[in-house]
Amino acid sequence: MRATTLDKTFSALADPTRRAILGRLSQGEASVTELAEPFEMTLPAVSKHLKVLERAGLISRGREAQWRPCRLRAQRLKEVADWVGDYRRFWEESFDRLDEYLREVQAEGTPPEAEDR
Amino acid sequence: MRATTLDKTFSALADPTRRAILGRLSQGEASVTELAEPFEMTLPAVSKHLKVLERAGLISRGREAQWRPCRLRAQRLKEVADWVGDYRRFWEESFDRLDEYLREVQAEGTPPEAEDR
Numbered sequence: 001m002r003a004t005t006l007d008k009t010f011s012a013l014a015d016p017t018r019r020a021i022l023g024r025l026s027q028g029e030a031s032v033t034e035l036a037e038p039f040e041m042t043l044p045a046v047s048k049h050l051k052v053l054e055r056a057g058l059i060s061r062g063r064e065a066q067w068r069p070c071r072l073r074a075q076r077l078k079e080v081a082d083w084v085g086d087y088r089r090f091w092e093e094s095f096d097r098l099d100e101y102l103r104e105v106q107a108e109g110t111p112p113e114a115e116d117r
Numbered sequence: 118m119r120a121t122t123l124d125k126t127f128s129a130l131a132d133p134t135r136r137a138i139l140g141r142l143s144q145g146e147a148s149v150t151e152l153a154e155p156f157e158m159t160l161p162a163v164s165k166h167l168k169v170l171e172r173a174g175l176i177s178r179g180r181e182a183q184w185r186p187c188r189l190r191a192q193r194l195k196e197v198a199d200w201v202g203d204y205r206r207f208w209e210e211s212f213d214r215l216d217e218y219l220r221e222v223q224a225e226g227t228p229p230e231a232e233d234r
Contacts, residue, residue, distance in 0.1 A: 010131035014124050019200075026204060074207035081201045081208075083136075087143060088198065090191035 005057070006083060009076045012056035017041070018049050025059060025072040035070065122174070123200060126193045129173035134158070135166050142176060142189040152187065 012018055021035055036046040050070060053059045057076045062069045129135055138152055153163040167187060170176045174193045179186045 004133055006136070007131050007133060010127045014127035014131060016121055016124060019123070022204075026207070072204075072207060074204060074210070077201050077204045078208035081198065081205065084194050084198045084201065087139075087189075087191060087194045090143070090189060091195035091198075093191070 005076070006079060008056040009058065009080055012052050012058055013080070015049070015052075018053055018058075021046075021049060021053065021070075022058060022072060025070055029062075029069040029071045031067050031069055122193070123196060125173040126175065126197055129169050129175055130197070132166070132169075135170055135175075138163075138166060138170065138187075139175060139189060142187055146179075146186040146188045148184050148186055 017039060020039065024030060024035060024038065032043055032046055032050065035050070036043050039046065050059065050061070053070075054061060057073060059070050060073050061071070134156060137156065141147060141152060141155065149160055149163055149167065152167070153160050156163065167176065167178070170187075171178060174190060176187050177190050179188070
């Protein structure tokens with residue numbers, strides 16, 4: 001199977017620095033220098049991460065020669081949300097079951113395991 | 118930075134076959150043989166994908182020696198939904214802006230660009 005948009009998106013998101021960069025850009029556009037600062041990374045290292053994010057369509061960069069501000073792009077993140085949203089009923093079911101269990105325990109009083117402690 | 122749980126989750130999801138396996142498991146548990154069938158893959162190839170999914174906590178496997186059914190686990194997917202949910206306002210803003218634009222266009226009649234066609 002060929003690499004899809006979602007493949008590229010998930011792959012780009014599988015890195016804590018890249019997710020932190022997106023977090024920073026959620027507060028407003030920033031230059032490479034501004035992005036490098038909090039991460040104590042070299043400019044080339046940050047640039048490499050930005051290239052991955054840009055290729056995945058998660059950010060865009062201005063065309064100004066000197067500054068080229070980076071901006072968050074939401075469409076790819078929406079696709080992730082849509083994809084994972086199809087599984088929502090599974091974790092909601094898990095919580096429903098936990099909820100049910102806790103209600104049962106409360107109705108019955110102290111659970112047996114707790115008495116052994 | 119060390120690999121976090123989210124790193125492993127996103128990395129495991131960056132593959133169309135693995136996402137398709139999760140899709141199949143959302144309909145109910147399945148054996149490796151059952152999973153291999155629709156993908157026209159060899160059992161070792163499927164097993165390899167299952168190992169990645171299991172290590173990422175996206176599936177669990179039964180302990181029955183012969184069958185070992187695979188099951189979807191929702192917790193990691195919920196973490197993805199929580200993470201990406203923090204960015205929701207960005208795509209909702211984009212749609213709001215598009216909405217606003219479309220309303221303006223409708224109010225003004227045919228947009229100028231359309232007249233050039």
